Amino acid sequence: MRARGHRLLDSQVTLAHGAGGKASAALVENVFFEAFGGAALTAAGDSAVLAAPPAGRLAMSTDSYVVNPVEFPGGDIGELAVNGTVNDLAVAGARPLHLTAGFILEEGLEIDLLRRICASMAAAADAAGVAIVAGDTKVVPRGAADRLYVTTAGVGVIPPGRDPGPHRVRAGDAVILSGPIADHGMAVMMARGDLAISAPIESDTRPVHTLVEALFEAVPDTAWLRDATRGGLATVLNELARDTGLGVAIEDAAIAVHDMTRAACDMLGIDPLYVANEGTFAAVVPAAGAEAAVAALVAAGAPDAAVVGRVVAEPAESVVLVTGFGGTRMVDMLVGDPLPRIC
Amino acid sequence: MRARGHRLLDSQVTLAHGAGGKASAALVENVFFEAFGGAALTAAGDSAVLAAPPAGRLAMSTDSYVVNPVEFPGGDIGELAVNGTVNDLAVAGARPLHLTAGFILEEGLEIDLLRRICASMAAAADAAGVAIVAGDTKVVPRGAADRLYVTTAGVGVIPPGRDPGPHRVRAGDAVILSGPIADHGMAVMMARGDLAISAPIESDTRPVHTLVEALFEAVPDTAWLRDATRGGLATVLNELARDTGLGVAIEDAAIAVHDMTRAACDMLGIDPLYVANEGTFAAVVPAAGAEAAVAALVAAGAPDAAVVGRVVAEPAESVVLVTGFGGTRMVDMLVGDPLPRIC
The missing domain is CATH 3.90.650.10 (PurM-like C-terminal domain)
Incomplete structure (x- = not known):
């Protein structure tokens, strides 16, 4: 039913990957859908549509990650971005439910590195029992970022009766x-x-x-x-x-x-x-x-x-x-x- | 009850503003709280704690903004970041409720510019009837960003009966x-x-x-x-x-x-x-x-x-x-x- 499957022939991120056209679609389909699964991400355009949450107050959090280097012993920027937002929700007393991820990529970033980081994010989300439900990618010219930055936001529910503070x-x-x-x-x-x-x-x-x-x-x-x-x-x-x-x-x-x-x-x-x-x-x-x-x-x-x-x-x-x-x-x-x- | 009021003496963003210490606190209190109001932002550490949402499915969305220049006729990066996420939620059929904002600031950014952009975000959020409930700031050295990038994420509720797609x-x-x-x-x-x-x-x-x-x-x-x-x-x-x-x-x-x-x-x-x-x-x-x-x-x-x-x-x-x-x-x-x- 859908004509998918633009191939991603480049080994590096180019400005076209951030322009919202065919190259963007190829990047999303070949890197992000592959890592995170396309079902939730494709629904309803740019928003994820999710079930009504369980009873309780909502908790919401966001963090931007700019760690240098992007890979380090014990983790990488992607795992950090998932765990960081999961943890912000958890210490508010909330059970983490859904995450979003915004990527700012420097032109020239190796696609293989991006794949590794997305795989690491997906594994971290899986381990934390949350879904990455929506995302966005922007590409900036060489010298306007340092490889990549990731911003995650998350929603969780604080079960009734909990009220730390x-x-x-x-x-x-x-x-x-x-x-x-x-x-x-x-x-x-x-x-x-x-x-x-x-x-x-x-x-x-x-x-x-x-x-x-x-x-x-x-x-x-x-x-x-x-x-x-x-x-x-x-x-x-x-x-x-x-x-x-x-x-x-x-x-x-x-x-x-x-x-x-x-x-x-x-x-x-x-x-x-x-x-x-x-x-x-x-x-x-x-x-x-x-x-x-x-x-x-x-x-x-x-x-x-x-x-x-x-x-x-x-x-x-x-x-x-x-x-x-x-x-x-x-x-x-x-x-x-x-x-x-x-x- | 609280010893607030570190003064923000600098006119430009420095790396210390991103380090999580006194300078960070001064930036948050003097720029972000001033624009967005501190009540929701201070609650429960890094997460905002919010009322249970109205009935309906949740919609969630995120977008990163890297527009150049950051101010342009008719708007700026802050207004864009608020309206963009509000609109992503709206076209999913959702009523926008809460937004988060992650800032990546380049060392040397003028504090006055940041204030203008935050004021513009606050006005846009007000106009859209949403609250900016949580935020994060990172600072990167000169040349590792281009002035500032903003990533917003949002949550809305799709009233029962609506199901566009x-x-x-x-x-x-x-x-x-x-x-x-x-x-x-x-x-x-x-x-x-x-x-x-x-x-x-x-x-x-x-x-x-x-x-x-x-x-x-x-x-x-x-x-x-x-x-x-x-x-x-x-x-x-x-x-x-x-x-x-x-x-x-x-x-x-x-x-x-x-x-x-x-x-x-x-x-x-x-x-x-x-x-x-x-x-x-x-x-x-x-x-x-x-x-x-x-x-x-x-x-x-x-x-x-x-x-x-x-x-x-x-x-x-x-x-x-x-x-x-x-x-x-x-x-x-x-x-x-x-x-x-x-x-």
């Missing part, structure tokens, strides 16, 4: 961390190859929605969650302190950092608390639920999940780190940018 | 066009200033959701709609022919083109059928509803809406233009790209 946090609550920190940022830094050192560090990019589900099942009154992406754990805990008017005290010894990652941070003079993660989140639960929360996370596939601190009344709006020697230091919000284009 | 189209149906074509593409071309001619042409960027609502009210069994963006009217009608297995016959004399736009197209040897529009859509309605459809569109603010052709059984999967002299010519899909970075 700063308004739920109380002094005395436990602060939980789902895994080791700083792997993603250091993996990307190493992959750039412009440092004097190198180390086999892999990004922690992963979807956290099953961990979050396990946490809510174990501790339904989980008060707050946040994935510790740009700016690292220090930044999200500072935002917690700012948004609640309370303080956060964390223990240095309780925060897991892989040996290789710690060594690389030490050599570069970078504090792992400020390094981006892409599959690690912080959560606040009532102190009485802390043990159950950690047990649930460990059972759901986060073996290093641990209580790393607590919410305190004073010092207000601040994050304090208790060091191994019993001293304390303030953990301020990041000011500069030690690690650009990390996601 | 290629499966509804029958031979004999009328093809309706909501307004004059080719203004957007030519306005952007002129604004680049690298042509030998110039002409005061304004983009047609506008939200079409109220027109679409009026059309469905007048003709509930409206069969198909599509906004004629990249690749122009010729491309969307070719997609209609391809997706239905039917043909489309359009009359040259019935297709409105503003005089100035036609003159510019003629001088540049560009066929207006292939030029992008950003506020003009094609629709297919049963022949019996054609008059009511046009009347409804005219009454709703599209004075130039008209029947421009009909769906035919033969030639199958083709678009045929009937010229003023009674001749016909095939209107094929665009192959090359006469107008890069038009949206």
